[in-house]
Structures are given as C-alpha cells and as structure tokens.
Amino acid sequence: MRKFTILLALLCLFGVLAVNAQKRVITGKVTAAEDNSALPGVTVLVKGTTIGTVTDVKGEYQITVPEKSNTLVFSFIGRKTVEVAIGSNYNISIAMEEDILKIDEVVVTAIGISREAKALGYSVQNIGNEVLEKAQTPNFINSLNGRVAGLQVVNSSGAAGSSAYMTIRGAASITGNNQPLIVIDGVPIDNGGGVGDVDGVALSNRGIDINPDDIASIAVLKGGAAVALYGLRAANGAIIITTKKGGSSTGKKVSVSWNSSISFEKVNKLPELQTKYGQGRNGKWMSGNSASWGPLLDTCAYSKDPSVWLNPDFDVDGAIVGQHNPLADPALGKIKTYNHYDFFEQGNTFNNSVNIAGGSDVSTYYLSFSDMTQKGVIPNNKFKKNTFKMTGETKINDHFKVSGSTQYLTNRGDRIQQGSNVSGVMLGLLRTPPTFDNAAGYEFPDGTQRTYRLGGGYDNPYWTANNNKYTDNVDRMIGHFQLDYLISDWITITYRLGADFYNQRWKDYFAINSRAFPAGRVTVSQFLSRDYNSDLLINFRKKLANDLEMNFTLGHNMSQLYSYQLSTTADGLDLPKYYNLNNSSNITSFESTYLVRRAAIFGDLGFAYKSFLFLNITGRNDWSTTLPADNNSFFYPSFSAGFVFTELDALKSIENILPFGKIRASYAIVALDATAYNTVTPYVQAAAGDGWTNGIIFPFMGYTGFTLSDGMGNSTLVPEKTRTWEVGADLKFVKNRLGLDISYFNNYGTNLLLPVTIANSTGFASFYQNAAEMSSKGIEIVGYVTPIKKDFQWDIQVNFSKINNVVEKLAEGVDNLFLGGFVDPQIRAVAGEPYRSIYGYDWLRDSLGNVLIDADTTSPTYGFPIGDYSSMKSIGKVDPDWTMGITNSFTYKGFTLSFLWDIKKGGLMWNGTRGALYYFGTHKDTETRNPEDEFVFEGVKAQWDVNGNLVSTGETNDIKVVKDINWYFYGEGSGFTGPTIDFIENSGWVRLRDLYFGYQFAPKILDKTFVRDLTLYFYGRNLLLFTDYKGIDPETNLLGASNAQGMDYFNMPGTKSWGFGLKAGF
Structure with a gap:
C-alpha cells in the first residue's frame, strides 16, 4: 500500500510537471515605434490557434501559450502586423510601426472570407464606423x-x-x-x-x-x-x-x-407658390372653385353681406369682391394670403x-x-x-x-x-388658393370636412394628417x-x-x-x-x-x-x-x-x-x-x-x-x-372592375371565385x-x-x-x-x-x-x-x-427639331406651340x-x-407637381398673367396647310403672347392639358x-x-x-x-x- 501511495504521488507530480511543460504564460508590453507610447487594444494571437488577448491601457498583455505553438502575432488598425518567434522567452515586448501604406489591410469578402486588400483582383471599398457616426442617419444606407x-x-x-x-x-x-x-x-x-x-x-x-x-x-x-x-x-x-x-x-x-x-x-426645398391672385376663374372670385384663376387680390376687399358671403363656414374671412363694390367692407382689412407651408x-x-x-x-x-x-x-x-x-x-x-x-x-x-x-397631403396643400386658410379648421361638428372645395375635391391636409x-x-x-x-x-x-x-x-x-x-x-x-x-x-x-x-x-x-x-x-x-x-x-x-x-x-x-x-x-x-x-x-x-x-x-x-x-x-x-x-400558371382571386370604383372582388354575395392569372407560366x-x-x-x-x-x-x-x-x-x-x-x-x-x-x-x-x-x-x-x-x-x-428612359408627349417640331409656333392670326392658338400626341417620344434618361x-x-x-x-x-426628372400647379394657377410662374406680361416662345413660325398639318415657314418666332388662363387652364400650358416635355427637368x-x-x-x-x-x-x-x-x-x-x-x-x-x-x- 505504501509503495502504491509513493508511486501515485510520483505520478501526480510528474503529471503536474508535464502539464506545466505543455503550457506557459507569456507577458509583455506593446508600444508605438515613433514615440514609445503605450498602445492599448492591440490584438495578440497565438499563430495557428484561436487563442488571443488584447493589451490593456498600459499596453501590457498576458497570454497562455500551448507547448507546440512558437509564434505570436500582434495586429492593430493603422499599424504593421508583427510576428514574433517565442523561442525560450517568457517576456516579449515590441514596438509597432505605423502602416503608412495600409497594404496589410484586411477586408471581409464573400461568404465572410477575410482577405488582404492587396491580394484582391477586384474593387472593394471599405467604410468605417466613423463615417456612420458622423452622418448620424436613421437609415445606415443613406450614410453611404x-x-x-x-x-x-x-x-x-x-x-x-x-x-x-x-x-x-x-x-x-x-x-x-x-x-x-x-x-x-x-x-x-x-x-x-x-x-x-x-x-x-x-x-x-x-x-x-x-x-x-x-x-x-x-x-x-x-x-x-x-x-x-x-x-x-x-x-x-x-x-x-x-x-x-x-x-x-x-x-x-x-x-x-x-x-x-x-x-x-x-x-429643404419646396415649389414657389403665387400669392397675387385669388380663387376662381376668368378673373372672378368663386367660392369652392378648384382653381386660382380669380381676381388680382390688390384690387379686392372682403364682404360679409349674406348675399355674397354664401359659405361662411368655409370662407371664414369673408367673401372676396372688388374694392369698389358697394358690398365691400374696408373695416375687414386687406385681403389675407396664407403661407400654406406653415403646415410643415x-x-x-x-x-x-x-x-x-x-x-x-x-x-x-x-x-x-x-x-x-x-x-x-x-x-x-x-x-x-x-x-x-x-x-x-x-x-x-x-x-x-x-x-x-x-x-x-x-x-x-x-x-x-x-x-x-x-x-394626399401635398396634393391638397399645394392646390389650395392663397386666400383659403386650411388651418382655420378641417372638420365640422357633424363630421363633414372643411376644404377649399366646399368639402369636395381633395382632403384638407390637416384632415389627412389627423383622420x-x-x-x-x-x-x-x-x-x-x-x-x-x-x-x-x-x-x-x-x-x-x-x-x-x-x-x-x-x-x-x-x-x-x-x-x-x-x-x-x-x-x-x-x-x-x-x-x-x-x-x-x-x-x-x-x-x-x-x-x-x-x-x-x-x-x-x-x-x-x-x-x-x-x-x-x-x-x-x-x-x-x-x-x-x-x-x-x-x-x-x-x-x-x-x-x-x-x-x-x-x-x-x-x-x-x-x-x-x-x-x-x-x-x-x-x-x-x-x-x-x-x-x-x-x-x-x-x-x-x-x-x-x-x-x-x-x-x-x-x-x-x-x-x-x-x-x-x-x-x-x-x-x-x-x-x-x-x-406554371397559378390560380388567383377573381375580381372585376372599371378602374374607378372598387369593383367586384370574390368572395361576392356568398360565392367564392378563382381564375387563372393573366400571366401565363x-x-x-x-x-x-x-x-x-x-x-x-x-x-x-x-x-x-x-x-x-x-x-x-x-x-x-x-x-x-x-x-x-x-x-x-x-x-x-x-x-x-x-x-x-x-x-x-x-x-x-x-x-x-x-x-x-x-x-x-x-x-x-x-x-x-x-x-x-x-x-x-x-x-x-x-x-x-x-x-x-x-x-x-x-x-x-x-x-x-x-x-x-422617360417617355411622354412633345411639341410639334420641324425636321431640324425646332418647335413649331402657330403663326395663323385667325387661329385660337396664334403665337403658341402645338402638342404632338401622335405617339410618346423618348425625352431622356x-x-x-x-x-x-x-x-x-x-x-x-x-x-x-x-x-x-x-x-x-x-x-432627368418629371416635375408633375409643377405641371398640376400650372393648371390650378397656384404656382409662382402663373403670376405672369396680365396683358403687360408678354412672352415669346422659342421656335419657328408655322402655318396650317390644306391637310391640317402645321408646316414650318423657317422664320424665327417673334410673336408676343400672354400666358394666362387660356394657356395654362384651357390651353396646352399645364401638365394636365399639354405635352409632358415642358415638365421634364434636369435633376x-x-x-x-x-x-x-x-x-x-x-x-x-x-x-x-x-x-x-x-x-x-x-x-x-x-x-x-x-x-x-x-x-x-x-x-x-x-x-x-x-x-x-x-x-x-x-x-x-x-x-x-x-x-x-x-x-x-x-
């Protein structure tokens, strides 16, 4: 028994010595080569293993190394990677040089494989966390x-x-x-x-x-x-x-x-709106009208006479009449225009x-x-x-x-x-006449809506935002x-x-x-x-x-x-x-x-x-x-x-x-x-409609319905x-x-x-x-x-x-x-x-690409270009x-x-918003509607032939016209009534x-x-x-x-x- 105990003790002792021989602890310090300052956060790895550590705030480290391992690898962003043979050393301290060229930079490529940037045969760009921190965008994609x-x-x-x-x-x-x-x-x-x-x-x-x-x-x-x-x-x-x-x-x-x-x-940017003209058409104020082709506001006044103030819940400031109208009330002050962008x-x-x-x-x-x-x-x-x-x-x-x-x-x-x-908020907001105050209330006690269209047309933007x-x-x-x-x-x-x-x-x-x-x-x-x-x-x-x-x-x-x-x-x-x-x-x-x-x-x-x-x-x-x-x-x-x-x-x-x-x-x-x-061609839920109403969607009246998809497999x-x-x-x-x-x-x-x-x-x-x-x-x-x-x-x-x-x-x-x-x-x-590519309609042009201007003095479009609606054309990319x-x-x-x-x-970008605002008369550009605001379209004069075709005379256009309601609303000057090309802009x-x-x-x-x-x-x-x-x-x-x-x-x-x-x- 005693011999067995002694033998067991010797085996344990040799076992401990053997374990100690298998592993050893290496310590050291890492400094910067240029000024000998301590480098915290340096990664220290035992090469060929997953064993590693990092240096502390003093640049010091301690790592346990297996017996068969003989190399330490030191790496740090912005420094050259260093490999050091361990040999018989128990203390290894190094100085790391700056990696000026950054040729040892490692990038993550496909399937998570890390490669040295210099080894890649294709382009890769790296973005560091500091870029995201500086951009501070909720969506990281926008930071790029x-x-x-x-x-x-x-x-x-x-x-x-x-x-x-x-x-x-x-x-x-x-x-x-x-x-x-x-x-x-x-x-x-x-x-x-x-x-x-x-x-x-x-x-x-x-x-x-x-x-x-x-x-x-x-x-x-x-x-x-x-x-x-x-x-x-x-x-x-x-x-x-x-x-x-x-x-x-x-x-x-x-x-x-x-x-x-x-x-x-x-x-950061919004369309400019006009504030000179009121709601209505043909120079007349009309309550509830969709457009702003009404009177010049400087020539108007308010009236609250019941004979003209027909919609007081909507037109809260009063009806708009001429300054010399007997029903005008100067005590009500000048005509107000509202900054619709106060909505934001x-x-x-x-x-x-x-x-x-x-x-x-x-x-x-x-x-x-x-x-x-x-x-x-x-x-x-x-x-x-x-x-x-x-x-x-x-x-x-x-x-x-x-x-x-x-x-x-x-x-x-x-x-x-x-x-x-x-x-839509923007649609209702930008079409609103300058004299209508959306913020004066969007809902009546009975649940109906207050809009500039007398409850119809478009939602008041405040209604949409709240309801x-x-x-x-x-x-x-x-x-x-x-x-x-x-x-x-x-x-x-x-x-x-x-x-x-x-x-x-x-x-x-x-x-x-x-x-x-x-x-x-x-x-x-x-x-x-x-x-x-x-x-x-x-x-x-x-x-x-x-x-x-x-x-x-x-x-x-x-x-x-x-x-x-x-x-x-x-x-x-x-x-x-x-x-x-x-x-x-x-x-x-x-x-x-x-x-x-x-x-x-x-x-x-x-x-x-x-x-x-x-x-x-x-x-x-x-x-x-x-x-x-x-x-x-x-x-x-x-x-x-x-x-x-x-x-x-x-x-x-x-x-x-x-x-x-x-x-x-x-x-x-x-x-x-x-x-x-x-x-394959799948079956889909059956439906039928005209594109305007909700139509019929199955199940309908207690019956289910499925039909083959319109797309064939x-x-x-x-x-x-x-x-x-x-x-x-x-x-x-x-x-x-x-x-x-x-x-x-x-x-x-x-x-x-x-x-x-x-x-x-x-x-x-x-x-x-x-x-x-x-x-x-x-x-x-x-x-x-x-x-x-x-x-x-x-x-x-x-x-x-x-x-x-x-x-x-x-x-x-x-x-x-x-x-x-x-x-x-x-x-x-x-x-x-x-x-x-953007496709849309263009103006009629001659073989040289010049816009044709109607030069027929008897024509209602005299001095104006004419749209070509025969087919859509490529306007650009x-x-x-x-x-x-x-x-x-x-x-x-x-x-x-x-x-x-x-x-x-x-x-290019289609500015359909501007095209719509031209039609409704709310865009800043439509302020030039007075007779003295003459304009000459760029192009060449043209006459109608016996076949109804507009043919160029070759003469440069010099006809003066006014771009008023007849052009923007009744004519071809808006995005609703004319060719697309006028509203395609450089973006x-x-x-x-x-x-x-x-x-x-x-x-x-x-x-x-x-x-x-x-x-x-x-x-x-x-x-x-x-x-x-x-x-x-x-x-x-x-x-x-x-x-x-x-x-x-x-x-x-x-x-x-x-x-x-x-x-x-x-």
Missing part, C-alpha cells in the same frame, strides 16, 4: 451616399422612416430586384419594402431596422468576381456588414460606450445607444441597446425604432470556438398619404450560430446557421367623408418573413513552397425564404371614427404564401506568389426551386488576378515616389433565378446571367500621401426575364420569358491626398463614377417595357436606350451622367472638421451632404475621472442644396425604392437637418 464610387443611393423622401434605394454599377435586371444583397456577419438579410405606388404612403425598406452604432465596418463588393461565391442573391453586388464584437478595446475586462444625439429637421413643422430625431463589451482571452461578449425616435416635418408623421443585440464568443479549447449573435429589432411608423391621391392614418409595426430577429474547428494549423472547418425573421403588421384607414373613400375604409394586414441560411466551409491554407501559398475553400450553402401575407379590407363604415373590421358588412380578404429553396456547392482557390502575384478562381453551382424541376441546376465561375508590381526589385529605386502599385483584372459570370411561381425558364469583367489599378504615392484607385468595368446581362404582352385571344395578357439583354459599363475613380500632415492634418478623398446602363434587347416584337408611372409620362425600358463625392477632413489635436460635397451631373445637384465638427477631450483631462473617452460633436445633413430643379428636393421619388425612379407628383419633400451629440466611453 457620396462615399463609394459606383454606388448610387436615392432617399425616397424626407418623411420619417422613409426608404432608400441603392444600386451598384447600374441595374442588372429589367424587371427584377436591382438592389445589392445586405449581409450581416455572414448572414444574408432581407432589405425588401419601401416600394411605392403613384399613391399611398412612403414606406420603409428593411435596411432601416439596423442600428448604425452596432456596425464596425462595411465592405462594398461591386463586381461579379467579388460576389460570385454568394450566388443568386448577390447578383447585384453586396453590402457586407461586420458588426462590433466582444472584447474590450481598452484592455479592461469591461468597457461601456454611450452615444446620444438630437437633431432638428426642416423642409420642425421635425426632430432623438437617438440614444449604449453598448457593453468585455471578456477574457477565452470568452468575449457584446451587448447593445438603442432607442431612436423621429418626428417628421408633417404633422403626425413619426417613426420609432428600438434595437437590442447580443454577441458572444468562447473558445472551448485550442482548436474549437463557438460564437453567435442575436438582434431583436422593433419599429413603428405613422405614415401620411402622398402622391396622386385625393387624400387618415397608416400605422405599421415590425418585430424582427436576426441571428446566427457559428462553429469553428481548427483541425490543424492549415485546415479549418466553419459551420454557420443564420436566420432573419420578421413580422410586419399595418393598419390603414380613411375616415368617413374622406375624399379617397367617402364611406370610410379600414385595411388590416400582416406579413411574415422567415429566411434561413446555412453555410459549411472547409478552408485549407498551406505553403506549397517558400514563395508560394495556397488558400482553398470548399463550401456548401442552403437557404429557404418563406413569406405569408394576409390582408383584409372593410369598405363602408357604419360608425364614424371606429376603425375596426367589424364596423362594416363589406369585407374582402387577400391571402398569399411564398416559398423558395436554394442549394449550392462552391469552391474558392487562391494562390499567392512572393506576396506580389495573386490568382483566384471560384466556381459555384446552384439549384433553385423557382426554375423548372428538370432544369434547375446551373454553374458559374469567376477568375481574378492581382499584381503588386512595386514588389519587383527593379522598382525598389522609386519606392520613395511610388511605394505601392498594383494592377488587377477579373472576369465572372453571376446569375439570378426567376421569381417564384412563374413556371413558362416551364422552360432559365436563370438570368450577367458576364462581367473589370480591370483596375491601385497606386499609392509619396508615403501614402497621395493615392489613386481606378477601375473600368463592363457587365452584359443575357436571358433577362420579363413579361411579354401576348394576344388576348390566348386567354392571357402576358407571357413570362427569358428575352432581354442589358449592358452596364463605366469607370470608377477613388482618389485621396493629404496636403498637410503634422499636428494639423488635412485629408481629401474623391469618389467618382460614370455609368452607362443600356437596354440592348427586349423580346421579339417588343420595343419597350413599362417600369412605372402614369399613362403619360412613363418610365420605360426601351431597346437601344438607357435603362429608365433618369440616371445621372456621372456622380462624385468630395470629402474634406481637418484634424488638429482633439478637433475634427469634415464635410462631404455630393455632386450629381445630369439625369442634377451640388449639395453639402454631411457636415461634422467634433472635439475629443485629451486623455490628461479625463485621467482622474471614470470617463475613458469623451467627444462632443455637431453635425448637419443637406444643409446646402444647389439645383436647377424647380420642385422639391430632386432626390425624392414618388415610387420609392423601385426600379421606376425620376417621378415627382406631390411627393413628400426632402429635409435638411442639424444637431449635436455626446459620445462617451467608460
């Missing part, structure tokens, strides 16, 4: 405007919670989604919503749900080679978001960051967010909460958003790591009616679970399961006596979305020789998208102001489901030779349920290469001038499958494919004080899907088929320079892009396709023309000729000043997109406090706007986040904002 070459962002309106539409390098699909995929920590998420109609409300896209303060960085993947591994969903590019993770950047166990800001918003309020946005990060070298965590409340510039337009995020990571052992995150996002929007909508409500609520969960297993120092397995769930509920109601639905209406809807994504990755990273390294990733992906919608409408309410489905006997419902499954296998093979020559090849095969079951598999490859030519010995002599230079090239094929249920569909190639160069001069990144790209899409109109005799209206082709080619330039770099530093960055997006071909027998708009004008896709963003940043000690100029050259601009001024308190001021970091800042957005456009901010769009851009018809206006905030760290 002007920051990325080739990325165009359009904010649909200035309404609270409005949507944003974005494209990368133009459109790739004719009728499909053209927005890039958004990926958060490797998980694709839905950015749907925000697509509007010509009426209704401005909705949010789902990108608005994300908390900008949770974002650590954004990588914008542009070309096909950059997104090929993501497959179908990233056919239009990708926005790769990396969120903040656990671990303290200060080296403390726990760090807390808090950011609070408040901003104030005002409408000052909006505000309150934003508060806090995050807690911490952990050890084994486990880390990150928690965040945010609260954002936005009050719009229109009464009762509100948007509120709350987010909660948890992220965690733990190392089970030296080879196995588990991580995951979950976000709960919730928001509520109170929306306001807009657009071509008799209950016609649209509310929507969204509850959303985004999360992922990830396992990483290090089989050896060169083989890693990763499995990631992600999900994006959200429920959206909305309630839309119109009060009894509303103009859109006089009997009242309630619609209650819900939409459920369930998006699953699974990735399995096996990564092999191996040195094949001293100068050759291989990186190979083999992967499998599965995804499923399920959605469900139920919408119920009650028409004709029995009880006023009781907005419940039970308050009507006329109930109709709509229900639909949507299910798409996709699977894929892919490979990514890369080689690096001597860190200057890089080659990458990818291949992916997809299967999709939206394609025919016997032909739903398709493969697409990509190739890219990069050559860092400044690594050549022959060029080392010029490294002081050109320390870094790279050329790159790539080729890829990307694909996009069809939308669901187009391979196609069992031979194949995926859309886009072939892309790109070449570029990345040059850094003079110690990275000057840089230039230039890219040329060429994309060509084939087999593009579209509905083709077919003969009604077939029993169908359209046939869905692969028929179209479209190209997009252009140039992108990213340049930067640091003119001054001392205590005071000045940085300039320029992003420039010029894109030519052309529809090359449509289906046989089809020359154009309607994308959106009205009967006139329309946004179309037309073969041989730029995508998003919506998309700009080029865009550019110029950012200036100045830093001095703790002070930072930065501002971004956003420039858009060209691009280009120069705007001060962002302004930021902040002060970060010096550490010595905070040393004796519990505050680690403190920054006070002021910011502004859209503070200056220079544009020739005569309407509201031309960045807005009637149809929201849709392919049909360039429409302004009583849109919600844009806004400018300014505010201040406080950011603190503890």
Whole structure:
C-alpha cells in the first residue's frame, strides 16, 4: 500500500510537471515605434490557434501559450502586423510601426472570407464606423451616399422612416430586384419594402431596422468576381456588414460606450407658390372653385353681406369682391394670403445607444441597446425604432470556438398619404388658393370636412394628417450560430446557421367623408418573413513552397425564404371614427404564401506568389426551386488576378515616389433565378372592375371565385446571367500621401426575364420569358491626398463614377417595357436606350427639331406651340451622367472638421407637381398673367396647310403672347392639358451632404475621472442644396425604392437637418 501511495504521488507530480511543460504564460508590453507610447487594444494571437488577448491601457498583455505553438502575432488598425518567434522567452515586448501604406489591410469578402486588400483582383471599398457616426442617419444606407464610387443611393423622401434605394454599377435586371444583397456577419438579410405606388404612403425598406452604432465596418463588393461565391442573391453586388464584437478595446475586462444625439429637421426645398391672385376663374372670385384663376387680390376687399358671403363656414374671412363694390367692407382689412407651408413643422430625431463589451482571452461578449425616435416635418408623421443585440464568443479549447449573435429589432411608423391621391397631403396643400386658410379648421361638428372645395375635391391636409392614418409595426430577429474547428494549423472547418425573421403588421384607414373613400375604409394586414441560411466551409491554407501559398475553400450553402401575407379590407363604415373590421358588412380578404429553396456547392482557390502575384478562381453551382424541376441546376465561375508590381526589385529605386502599385483584372459570370411561381400558371382571386370604383372582388354575395392569372407560366425558364469583367489599378504615392484607385468595368446581362404582352385571344395578357439583354459599363475613380500632415492634418478623398446602363434587347416584337408611372409620362425600358428612359408627349417640331409656333392670326392658338400626341417620344434618361463625392477632413489635436460635397451631373426628372400647379394657377410662374406680361416662345413660325398639318415657314418666332388662363387652364400650358416635355427637368445637384465638427477631450483631462473617452460633436445633413430643379428636393421619388425612379407628383419633400451629440466611453 505504501509503495502504491509513493508511486501515485510520483505520478501526480510528474503529471503536474508535464502539464506545466505543455503550457506557459507569456507577458509583455506593446508600444508605438515613433514615440514609445503605450498602445492599448492591440490584438495578440497565438499563430495557428484561436487563442488571443488584447493589451490593456498600459499596453501590457498576458497570454497562455500551448507547448507546440512558437509564434505570436500582434495586429492593430493603422499599424504593421508583427510576428514574433517565442523561442525560450517568457517576456516579449515590441514596438509597432505605423502602416503608412495600409497594404496589410484586411477586408471581409464573400461568404465572410477575410482577405488582404492587396491580394484582391477586384474593387472593394471599405467604410468605417466613423463615417456612420458622423452622418448620424436613421437609415445606415443613406450614410453611404457620396462615399463609394459606383454606388448610387436615392432617399425616397424626407418623411420619417422613409426608404432608400441603392444600386451598384447600374441595374442588372429589367424587371427584377436591382438592389445589392445586405449581409450581416455572414448572414444574408432581407432589405425588401419601401416600394411605392403613384399613391399611398412612403414606406420603409428593411435596411432601416439596423442600428448604425452596432456596425464596425462595411465592405462594398461591386463586381461579379467579388460576389460570385454568394450566388443568386448577390447578383447585384453586396453590402457586407461586420458588426462590433466582444472584447474590450481598452484592455479592461469591461468597457461601456454611450452615444446620444438630437437633431432638428426642416423642409429643404419646396415649389414657389403665387400669392397675387385669388380663387376662381376668368378673373372672378368663386367660392369652392378648384382653381386660382380669380381676381388680382390688390384690387379686392372682403364682404360679409349674406348675399355674397354664401359659405361662411368655409370662407371664414369673408367673401372676396372688388374694392369698389358697394358690398365691400374696408373695416375687414386687406385681403389675407396664407403661407400654406406653415403646415410643415420642425421635425426632430432623438437617438440614444449604449453598448457593453468585455471578456477574457477565452470568452468575449457584446451587448447593445438603442432607442431612436423621429418626428417628421408633417404633422403626425413619426417613426420609432428600438434595437437590442447580443454577441458572444468562447473558445472551448485550442482548436474549437463557438460564437453567435442575436438582434431583436422593433419599429413603428405613422405614415401620411402622398402622391396622386385625393387624400394626399401635398396634393391638397399645394392646390389650395392663397386666400383659403386650411388651418382655420378641417372638420365640422357633424363630421363633414372643411376644404377649399366646399368639402369636395381633395382632403384638407390637416384632415389627412389627423383622420387618415397608416400605422405599421415590425418585430424582427436576426441571428446566427457559428462553429469553428481548427483541425490543424492549415485546415479549418466553419459551420454557420443564420436566420432573419420578421413580422410586419399595418393598419390603414380613411375616415368617413374622406375624399379617397367617402364611406370610410379600414385595411388590416400582416406579413411574415422567415429566411434561413446555412453555410459549411472547409478552408485549407498551406505553403506549397517558400514563395508560394495556397488558400482553398470548399463550401456548401442552403437557404429557404418563406413569406405569408394576409390582408383584409372593410369598405363602408357604419360608425364614424371606429376603425375596426367589424364596423362594416363589406369585407374582402387577400391571402398569399411564398416559398423558395436554394442549394449550392462552391469552391474558392487562391494562390499567392512572393506576396506580389495573386490568382483566384471560384466556381459555384446552384439549384433553385423557382426554375423548372428538370432544369434547375446551373454553374458559374469567376477568375481574378492581382499584381503588386512595386514588389519587383527593379522598382525598389522609386519606392520613395511610388511605394505601392498594383494592377488587377477579373472576369465572372453571376446569375439570378426567376421569381417564384412563374413556371406554371397559378390560380388567383377573381375580381372585376372599371378602374374607378372598387369593383367586384370574390368572395361576392356568398360565392367564392378563382381564375387563372393573366400571366401565363413558362416551364422552360432559365436563370438570368450577367458576364462581367473589370480591370483596375491601385497606386499609392509619396508615403501614402497621395493615392489613386481606378477601375473600368463592363457587365452584359443575357436571358433577362420579363413579361411579354401576348394576344388576348390566348386567354392571357402576358407571357413570362427569358428575352432581354442589358449592358452596364463605366469607370470608377477613388482618389485621396493629404496636403498637410503634422499636428494639423488635412485629408481629401474623391469618389467618382460614370455609368452607362443600356437596354440592348427586349423580346421579339417588343420595343419597350413599362417600369412605372402614369399613362403619360412613363418610365420605360426601351431597346437601344438607357435603362429608365422617360417617355411622354412633345411639341410639334420641324425636321431640324425646332418647335413649331402657330403663326395663323385667325387661329385660337396664334403665337403658341402645338402638342404632338401622335405617339410618346423618348425625352431622356433618369440616371445621372456621372456622380462624385468630395470629402474634406481637418484634424488638429482633439478637433475634427469634415464635410462631404455630393455632386450629381445630369439625369432627368418629371416635375408633375409643377405641371398640376400650372393648371390650378397656384404656382409662382402663373403670376405672369396680365396683358403687360408678354412672352415669346422659342421656335419657328408655322402655318396650317390644306391637310391640317402645321408646316414650318423657317422664320424665327417673334410673336408676343400672354400666358394666362387660356394657356395654362384651357390651353396646352399645364401638365394636365399639354405635352409632358415642358415638365421634364434636369435633376442634377451640388449639395453639402454631411457636415461634422467634433472635439475629443485629451486623455490628461479625463485621467482622474471614470470617463475613458469623451467627444462632443455637431453635425448637419443637406444643409446646402444647389439645383436647377424647380420642385422639391430632386432626390425624392414618388415610387420609392423601385426600379421606376425620376417621378415627382406631390411627393413628400426632402429635409435638411442639424444637431449635436455626446459620445462617451467608460
């Protein structure tokens, strides 16, 4: 027994010694090479393992190293990565040099794979969290405007919670989604919503749900080679978001960051309205008349004589009569005109967010909460958003790591009616005569409405804002679970399961006596979305020789998208102001489901030779349920290469001038499958109507009814494919004080899907088929320079892009396709023309393009042009000729000043609002209606021939006319009565997109406090706007986040904002 005890003790002792021999503790300190100051937050990793830590506030660290590990890797943003052999050392201290060239910068690419920027054969632009913090936009997508070459962002309106539409390098699909995929920590998420109609409300896209303060960085993947591994969903590019993770950047166990800001918003641009003429027609005041072609107000007075004051509840100031009329009452004062823009309020946005990060070298965590409340510039337009995020990571052992995150996002929007909508706020507001006070009351005690049309026509804007409500609520969960297993120092397995769930509920109601639905209406809807994504990755990273390294990733992906919608409408309410489905006997419902499954296998093979020559090849095969079951598999490859030519010995002599230079090239094929249920002809809910009334919707009178869809299915569909190639160069001069990144790209899409109109005799209206082709080619330039770099530093960055997006071909027998708009004008896709062409009617012209002016003195249109309504013509393209963003940043000690100029050259927009206001006589331009306000139309004189055709005489027009009611109201001078072309305007601009001024308190001021970091800042957005456009901010769009851009018809206006905030760290 004694011998056994001694033996056991010896075994235990040797066991302890053996364990101690297997691991050892390394300590040390990290400093800055230039001044020997401590560097907190430096990441220290044991190479080939998942073991790591960060340095504390003194730059010191401690890490436990396994026996077989022999290298530590030190990395920090803005510093050169350092690898140190451990050997027999127990204390390793280093000095890190500044990475002036930033050639070791790591970017996140497709499927979450991290790559050195210098190794990429395609263009990627990174946006850091500091950009989002300075922009302070509720929707992070708007923060990207002007920051990325080739990325165009359009904010649909200035309404609270409005949507944003974005494209990368133009459109790739004719009728499909053209927005890039958004990926958060490797998980694709839905950015749907925000697509509007010509009426209704401005909705949010789902990108608005994300908390900008949770974002650590954004990588914008542009070309096909950059997104090929993501497959179908990233056919239009990708926005790769990396969120903040656990671990303290200060080296403390726990760090807390808090950011609070408040901003104030005002409408930034509105149409000018006239205040000289009153309500009525032909110079006479008429109570309740729709137009403002009444008398000159300076010649009028009020009267409250009952013989003329017939509608005192509406015309509260009195009837309007001539000053010399015996019934005029001078005691009532001069005629009042009202500033209808007093309707708008000052909006505000309150934003508060806090995050807690911490952990050890084994486990880390990150928690965040945010609260954002936005009050719009229109009464009762509100948007509120709350987010909660948890992220965690733990190392089970030296080879196995588990991580995951979950976000709960919730928001509520109170929306306001807009657009071509008799209950729209802007429509009723801008058509109101200058003498009618909408604010004097919008509802009578009996529940009827007070409007300038005597209760008819259009809703009083205050009525709409208070009585016609649209509310929507969204509850959303985004999360992922990830396992990483290090089989050896060169083989890693990763499995990631992600999900994006959200429920959206909305309630839309119109009060009894509303103009859109006089009997009242309630619609209650819900939409459920369930998006699953699974990735399995096996990564092999191996040195094949001293100068050759291989990186190979083999992967499998599965995804499923399920959605469900139920919408119920009650028409004709029995009880006023009781907005419940039970308050009507006329109930109709709509229900639909949507299910798409996709699977894929892919490979990514890369080689690096001597860190200057890089080659990458990818291949992916997809299967999709939206394609025919016997032909739903398709493969697409990509190739890219990069050559860092400044690594050549022959060029080392010029490294002081050109320390870094790279050329790159790539080729890829990307694909996009069809939308669901187009391979067969589905049955749909039967309905019939005339387009004006609600019509008949089944179930009807106790009978259900279904009918085949108007669109005939196609069992031979194949995926859309886009072939892309790109070449570029990345040059850094003079110690990275000057840089230039230039890219040329060429994309060509084939087999593009579209509905083709077919003969009604077939029993169908359209046939869905692969028929179209479209190209997009252009140039992108990213340049930067640091003119001054001392205590005071000045940085300039320029992003420039010029894109030519052309529809090359449509289906046989089809020359154009309607994308959106009205009967006139329309946004179309037309073969041989730029995508998003505006079509409308023009003036009669001669063979040289001169406008023909009627010179027949006996003609009622003498001196005026004549509309050509024979067919619509192409007026021009919506998309700009080029865009550019110029950012200036100045830093001095703790002070930072930065501002971004956003420039858009060209691009057309239909100003339908101006066209309508010409007809109603409320636009400022219609003030020139007196006989002395003579005008000469530009063009050539023309005479009518015997066949009724207007023929040019060749003589330049000099006929003087007056543009009065006969032109604008009865003639062809308005958007209602004349050709479209007069209301197509240049929508280009120069705007001060962002302004930021902040002060970060010096550490010595905070040393004796519990505050680690403190920054006070002021910011502004859209503070200056220079544009020739005569309407509201031309960045807005009637149809929201849709392919049909360039429409302004009583849109919600844009806004400018300014505010201040406080950011603190503890």
